[in-house]
Amino acid sequence: xxxxxxxxxxxxxxxIIAVGSVSLIAQGTQTCTITGEVLExxxxxxxxxxxxxxxxxxxxxRVLASDEKGRFxxxxxxxxxxxxxxxxxxxxxxxxxxxxxxxxxxxxxxTMAKTVGAVVEVxxxxxAVDKTDVKTASNYSLDNVDQLxxxxxxxxxxxxxxxxxxxxxxxxxQIRGAMTSGNLYLVDGQNVADNAYGNxxxxxxxxxxxxxxxxxxxxxxxxxxxxxxxxxxxxxxGGNTFTGQWREELSNxxxxxxxxxxxxxxxxxxxxxxxxxxxxxxxxKDRLWFSGSxxxxxxxxxxxxxSGALGTIAGNSNYNYNRExxxxxxxxxxxxxxxxxxxxAWQNSQNAENLRDYSAGELASLIPQTYKDSxxxxxxxxxxxxxxxxxxxxxxxxxxxxxGPSVDGSQIANSPIYDDATGYYYNHGIFNANxxxxxxxxxxxxxKVSLFWDAAxxxxxxxxxxxxxxxxxxxxxxxxxxxxxxxxxxSYAARTGIPVAMWVYESGAGExxxxxxxxxxxxxxxxxxxxxxxxxxxxxKYKAESDTGITTVSANGFSPRLGLKYDILGDAQWVLGASxxxxxxxxxxxxxxxxxRQGNPKEIDYYWTGxxxxxxxxAPGSDIWNLAKYPQTAANVAWYGNPSLNVKxxxxxxxxxxxxxxxxxxxxxxxxxxxxGAVKLTYVNKEWHDLLDYQQGNMGTVTDTAAAFTAYxxxxxxxxxxKRKYHDLELDAQAQKGTWSFAGNITWAxxxxxxxxxxxxxPARGEGLQAWTTTNIASSHAAATLGQPRTVSFSPDxxxxxxxxTGNVPLRMRMTGSYYHDSAYGRTxxxxxxxxxxxxxxxLTRNITPGQIDVDLAYVGAGTNxxxxxxxxxxxxxxxxxxxxxxxxxxxxxxxxxxxxxxxxFVKMVITNVWNHQQILxxxxxxxxxxxxxxxxxxxxGSNLAVNSAWVPGSSFGKQTGSSNFGAARSFFLSAGVRx
Numbered sequence: 004x005x006x007x008x009x010x011x012x013x014x015x016x017x018x019i020i021a022v023g024s025v026s027l028i029a030q031g032t033q034t035c036t037i038t039g040e041v042l043e044x045x046x047x048x049x050x051x052x053x054x055x056x057x058x059x060x061x062x063x064x065r066v067l068a069s070d071e072k073g074r075f076x077x078x079x080x081x082x083x084x085x086x087x088x089x090x091x092x093x094x095x096x097x098x099x100x101x102x103x104x105x106x107x108x109x110x111x112x113x114t115m116a117k118t119v120g121a122v123v124e125v126x127x128x129x130x131a132v133d134k135t136d137v138k139t140a141s142n143y144s145l146d147n148v149d150q151l152x153x154x155x156x157x158x159x160x161x162x163x164x165x166x167x168x169x170x171x172x173x174x175x176x177q178i179r180g181a182m183t184s185g186n187l188y189l190v191d192g193q194n195v196a197d198n199a200y201g202n203x204x205x206x207x208x209x210x211x212x213x214x215x216x217x218x219x220x221x222x223x224x225x226x227x228x229x230x231x232x233x234x235x236x237x238x239x240x241g242g243n244t245f246t247g248q249w250r251e252e253l254s255n256x257x258x259x260x261x262x263x264x265x266x267x268x269x270x271x272x273x274x275x276x277x278x279x280x281x282x283x284x285x286x287x288k289d290r291l292w293f294s295g296s297x298x299x300x301x302x303x304x305x306x307x308x309x310s311g312a313l314g315t316i317a318g319n320s321n322y323n324y325n326r327e328x329x330x331x332x333x334x335x336x337x338x339x340x341x342x343x344x345x346x347x348a349w350q351n352s353q354n355a356e357n358l359r360d361y362s363a364g365e366l367a368s369l370i371p372q373t374y375k376d377s378x379x380x381x382x383x384x385x386x387x388x389x390x391x392x393x394x395x396x397x398x399x400x401x402x403x404x405x406x407g408p409s410v411d412g413s414q415i416a417n418s419p420i421y422d423d424a425t426g427y428y429y430n431h432g433i434f435n436a437n438x439x440x441x442x443x444x445x446x447x448x449x450x451k452v453s454l455f456w457d458a459a460x461x462x463x464x465x466x467x468x469x470x471x472x473x474x475x476x477x478x479x480x481x482x483x484x485x486x487x488x489x490x491x492x493x494s495y496a497a498r499t500g501i502p503v504a505m506w507v508y509e510s511g512a513g514e515x516x517x518x519x520x521x522x523x524x525x526x527x528x529x530x531x532x533x534x535x536x537x538x539x540x541x542x543x544k545y546k547a548e549s550d551t552g553i554t555t556v557s558a559n560g561f562s563p564r565l566g567l568k569y570d571i572l573g574d575a576q577w578v579l580g581a582s583x584x585x586x587x588x589x590x591x592x593x594x595x596x597x598x599x600r601q602g603n604p605k606e607i608d609y610y611w612t613g614x615x616x617x618x619x620x621x622a623p624g625s626d627i628w629n630l631a632k633y634p635q636t637a638a639n640v641a642w643y644g645n646p647s648l649n650v651k652x653x654x655x656x657x658x659x660x661x662x663x664x665x666x667x668x669x670x671x672x673x674x675x676x677x678x679x680g681a682v683k684l685t686y687v688n689k690e691w692h693d694l695l696d697y698q699q700g701n702m703g704t705v706t707d708t709a710a711a712f713t714a715y716x717x718x719x720x721x722x723x724x725x726k727r728k729y730h731d732l733e734l735d736a737q738a739q740k741g742t743w744s745f746a747g748n749i750t751w752a753x754x755x756x757x758x759x760x761x762x763x764x765x766p767a768r769g770e771g772l773q774a775w776t777t778t779n780i781a782s783s784h785a786a787a788t789l790g791q792p793r794t795v796s797f798s799p800d801x802x803x804x805x806x807x808x809t810g811n812v813p814l815r816m817r818m819t820g821s822y823y824h825d826s827a828y829g830r831t832x833x834x835x836x837x838x839x840x841x842x843x844x845x846x847l848t849r850n851i852t853p854g855q856i857d858v859d860l861a862y863v864g865a866g867t868n869x870x871x872x873x874x875x876x877x878x879x880x881x882x883x884x885x886x887x888x889x890x891x892x893x894x895x896x897x898x899x900x901x902x903x904x905x906x907x908x909f910v911k912m913v914i915t916n917v918w919n920h921q922q923i924l925x926x927x928x929x930x931x932x933x934x935x936x937x938x939x940x941x942x943x944x945g946s947n948l949a950v951n952s953a954w955v956p957g958s959s960f961g962k963q964t965g966s967s968n969f970g971a972a973r974s975f976f977l978s979a980g981v982r983x
Contacts (some may be wrong), residue, residue: 027973031189031226031235032106034079034384034394037465038135040112048073049115049172056080059242061291062338067389076455076463078392079384082237083212086505093117104142105216105237108133110575129954132669132681135463135527135535137566137582139220139665139685141165141735145212147744150821152833152891152913154254154976155208158188158234160724164817165217166748167687168232169840170355170811171762178219180729180810181231182761183659185588189235191334191348193380193398198473199442199593199602200766201311203234205376206352210279211296211332213239219804220665220687224523224539224564225451225467230661230691238348240336241292245284246610250980252277256305257880260919260972264965269321273303289429291337295818296331298299299832306360310965311929312427313495314365320965322366323945328354340754342386346397351377358407361434361764364427368419371408374798376857390455402443405463412483415630416623419482422493423503423850423868423932429493430621435480438510438924440474441602460530465523466795473517475601480761485509488627489867489930492618495964499666502611502640504867505633511600511647519589520544525564531574540566543587545658547595547966555598560658566665580667593767594719596738597650608632608642608867643864645714649705653720654728661691669849671935678740680796689729694758696722700778700795700863715778724772726805728755746928747818753812757803757877767892772803780859785939795857800875801950807844807878814884815842829896829907836889840883843925847873847954849934855949858937873954882925885970890917896982906983912975927964928958 040050052069060083067075084104089097094115103109112134138827143161153160160177162168168942171177178186184201187194197204218226226233257272283294307315307325314320334349339345380398385395408431410417420430481487485508490500544559566582596602610919611634619627626632633639671681679898702718731752738745756768761823778795785793818837823830850868854861873879895909936942936948964968 015087016598019877031192031233033189033192033235033237033382035076035079035082035103035105036108037075037085037087037103038108039075039087041069041075042112042114044114046105049091049094052089052091052094052115055090056085057088057915058083058085059244059535059611061085061238062292062336062344063341070389070637074461076389076395078453079394081240081659085109085110089113089115091115091909092449095657104217105214105235106140107142108136110134112560115187130754132575132578132671133536133983134568134570134578134581136219137221137537137568137580137665138223139167139667140216140218143215145215146215146745147211147821150823150832150891150893151819152836152889154915154916155911156212157207158203158215158236158259161215161690162217162232162234164746164819165219165818166685166735166750167219167731167752169810169815172759172761172908173200175200176234177810178232179687179731180727180752182759183231184593184761184766185228185229185231187229187233188227189233190350190378191236191346191380192237192382192449193348193378193400194445194447194471195378195400198401198445198475201773204443205350205378206328206330206354206401206844207236208252208279208281208298208330208332210281210297211238211294211350212236216231220663220685221566221580222564222586223537224525224562225465227469227521227523227541227543227562228471228519228587230588230659231588236332238332239281239283239294240334241283241285241293241294241345243285243288245282246983247282248279248982250279250978252279252976252978254304254974254976255380260484262966262969262972264922264963264969265972268441269305271305271323273305273323275302275304276300280372280892289338291335294331294334295337296330298328300326300328300439302326304329306358308360308363308365309427310967311425311494313366313425313429314363315965317367317495319495322358322369325357326354328352331605336842346382346383346384347379348381349377351375355772358551361406361432362427363432364425364429364493366420366433367430368428370406370408370432371436374402374404376400376402389516390692391399392453394449394451394453394474395449396449398447399727403438403440404443405436406484407434407480408432409436410483412485414623415484416625416628418484418486420488420490420493420500420621421506423489423491424499425494429495430488433481433487435483437483438478438480439512440477441479442474444474446472453856460528462529467525469517469519469521475515475596476511477515477602478600479604480510481506481508481604488621490621490627494618497618497620498622499620500627501616501618502627502632504608504610504615506606506608506642507635508604508606510604511550513600515550515599516548517595517598518546518548524711533570534567537564537566537568537582541587543658545589549599550601556595556651556652558656558658559642560660561658562587563873576671578669578671580665582663582665584663584665586663588661588663588691594769595652597719598652601839603646605645605647606642607635607640607644607712609635609639610641612639618665632637635710637710638862640710640712640864643707643714644708644711644717644867645707648707649714650717653718656695657693657721658878659693659695659721661689663687663689667755678738680736680738680745682736683734683824685733685735687729687731687733691725691727691756691758693721694725694727694760695719695767696725696758696772697769697774699774700776700865714862717774717970719769720760722772724799725756725758727758727760727808729754742823743820745818748816750812750815752812753813753876754808755806756808757799757805759808770803772799773842775853775860775863775865778863780861780863784862785858786941787939793859798858798875799872799978801856802869804872804875804877806846806876811844811878829894832893834891834893838887838889841886844878845880845882845925845928846877847928847930849881849930849932849954851949855935856935857938858939868932871950872928884924885922885924887916887920888918889913889915895982901983906981908979908981909981910977912977914975916971916973920970921972922970922972923968925968927957927959927962927968929960931955
């Protein structure tokens with residue numbers, strides 16, 4: 004059940020100091036592979052061919068020899084452009100060049116002849132279409148992305164160019180229907196997922212990243228605790244030549260067009276600057292390389308409150324937002340000897356914001372926030388023989404948040420005020436800047452051994468193990484006073500509200516941990532030139548410890564991964580694929596820490612006992628702040644939550660899992676008309692099982708002796724009624740011809756169910772699909788059963804129906820293109836992005852009190868409001884679609900040459916929404932709260948049933964109430980600098 008009162012409680016706990024964390028483990032693959040064959044014209048293998056591999060990204064040269072079947076393989080290569088040279092006495096020498104990306108396997112087949120002057124025939128696979136790997140992945144060179152009209156080059160911006168990827172809950176990346184916490188973020192092999200939300204937990208320097216891979220399906224057994232996708236980034240490493248860049252990026256809101264309902268006069272003329280300096284090169288040629296970057300930004304911009312905030316009514320919504328941030332990054336690559344390479348990666352950042360909006364209804368509720376993060380990762384890559392390699396890695400990530408207003412916590416009138424009608428906070432902001440902050444850290448160890456062997460074909464087999472330890476330290480004080488006042492119908496102009504309840508908090512110190520251990524086997528079996536199988540099996544064991552050192556949960560699970568590829572003609576032109584995989588989702592720490600005080604302060608809410616219909620002033624000294632009017636007695640409890648008392652994890656908790664079926668067909672082409680490229684069609688079906696949710700009302704009770712209150716147990720376990728499904732059809736194409744490049748994709752998709760499982764500021768919240776829907780009452784307050792025990796029962800469809808979930812985008816298109824031409828003035832590059840998204844699905848909802856559903860629910864501590872869905876349906880309404888065209892122009896020219904290296908200046912302009920399409924994206928959907936009473940109320944007259952009462956639109960329903968209801972106006976961004 005999605006309960007409005009409980010949702011807001013979680014929102015307060017989760018907004019920055021969230022309710023826990025997500026454990027994701029895997030080192031992933033940060034290298035590439037070349038697997039080749041050298042054959043006679045009759046198809047026989049040529050043994051003893053010397054294969055020499057060189058690349059600007061490779062220290063020294065990798066020299067191999069083909070075996071008796073003419074095969075050779077090079078693993079653990081850094082991604083980059085490779086030159087492959089073949090030589091053998093009596094045969095014509097040959098050289099070719101190919102760009103190979105992260106986790107890609109280039110599979111050329113060379114036919115050599117002894118005849119002098121004969122042409123060496125090459126049949127090579129398109130690296131975007133791997134005929135031996137079933138995974139669905141997209142690789143992006145950040146230098147190529149920089150040619151496009153993107154205002155940044157973050158992992159999220161790049162991922163959103165990929166089929167099957169949308170902006171989900173809270174604007175976070177959602178991949179193929181999974182929750183946004185179901186993704187894995189890797190930077191140089193280090194897990195950098197935020198322990199609370201599962202999104203990226205460290206700030207990166209865009210120009211420091213060399214390449215990124217986005218894996219969306221048929222994920223190998225190497226990756227554990229992921230049911231969405233993998234975003235895998237590799238930073239630059241340096242080289243035998245010095246390279247560098249200084250870049251300054253500028254923006255100013257006054258440069259931009261204005262949206263409807265946006266006041267040009269209220270937009271400040273303030274320049275925001277981002278400065279980046281990068282340098283890479285060598286300390287010892289071919290032995291020790293370095294790459295480092297420094298980033299500093301000062302963002303000054305005009306911002307405004309959410310369109311539903313009451314402050315917008317009085318025009319008190321615009322404010323000057325400032326953010327100061329510094330980031331640093333360093334990477335060292337040491338070739339110990341020809342077979343062993345040591346890589347060290349490090350980065351950190353500090354961030355300070357003057358005014359952060361956490362559901363602020365007025366400017367006084369904005370709060371300052373600080374943030375720090377850091378990571379390091381050490382990797383040892385070893386080639387032990389021609390058929391045995393290993394990759395050992397360990398690292399650490401740290402995050403610290405601090406936020407809250409600067410107010411006198413001893414004065415109760417300095418408490419935040421929450422308004423049920425709008426869902427916004429007034430008076431003061433939430434959180435306490437002096438509670439020690441929220442610490443979200445992890446430690447990881449990963450090991451992988453790869454073996455290449457023959458049996459009924461050839462095998463590339465990976466054996467691996469992963470260890471993850473997530474650590475949370477967070478008192479998470481929701482307010483500096485210890486109280487939040489809940490009101491209804493808050494009036495911004497009159498500064499009044501109808502008191503509902505007082506929320507009382509008590510936090511606790513300590514440290515909670517989650518430990519995950521995984522082992523896996525993954526075999527790529529190439530039967531012949533046409534048929535290949537991928538067989539994988541993974542085992543994960545999860546364990547959580549409370550802040551008192553007690554094991555709170557222990558779960559485990561197997562996840563098989565099966566797939567096949569069939570090359571119809573054996574020339575890698577037409578390739579079919581099929582796979583079935585089971586992914587074990589992480590047992591989210593946001594759930595396992597529910598039984599600890601880390602991120603979960605104790606909260607008891609007490610009803611207002613004065614006149615329930617009279618609005619009172621909220622000024623200091625008003626009776627609304629009189630705690631005597633909120634008696635702290637058992638009979639007056641509106642909501643009760645104590646993680647160390649009435650919250651429990653099921654003893655037989657299992658890891659949730661999703662089953663995925665994927666079918667694909669790919670066609671690679673090389674023609675005079677279209678150039679070189681590939682087209683791929685993919686069908687995907689996913690269904691989740693054993694999702695984690697909580698029950699309350701029929702799971703027993705426990706007594707809080709201090710509060711003299713008997714609370715209903717809240718028990719987390721695997722739900723049999725929670726549903727989440729996804730299916731899509733993806734069309735993906737790319738082509739390059741001369742100076743033109745094109746990539747595009749179309750995704751037709753459906754994400755549906757009754758389980759969101761998370762909110763914008765409430766990670767791992769569950770849904771409560773069986774909370775209070777069946778409640779055992781010891782002593783009824785209903786007239787017909789007064790004083791008797793009874794069982795309350797109502798349909799969960801009222802509060803948690805089935806339908807379209809957040810992130811359901813039935814049709815989504817992304818088209819990108821670039822073109823460059825050279826002239827006497829240097830090189831001019833044009834970039835284009837077309838973005839189309841069908842309209843977002845939304846629900847009509849309203850507040851209904853538990854007592855309006857059943858009288859007895861008003862006395863069980865279930866909260867002050869539930870959320871009721873119109874027509875018992877979810878997502879049945881659709882907002883308008885959106886379409887944007889973005890354009891960029893980059894001009895560079897040579898300034899000088901230093902020791903043969905060109906030094907170039909560049910200027911880039913990005914224009915988003917170049918046609919300034921003023922499109923409506925949504926409108927106000929606020930419905931007034933339910934009226935009437937429960938059927939067993941003494942005042943029920945046969946016609947005033949609250950659940951069936953008329954749905955009355957709010958005063959602004961159907962109207963655009965602010966600029967956020969429209970698409971972003973045409974905006975300009977400028978960058979300039981020097982690179983060499």
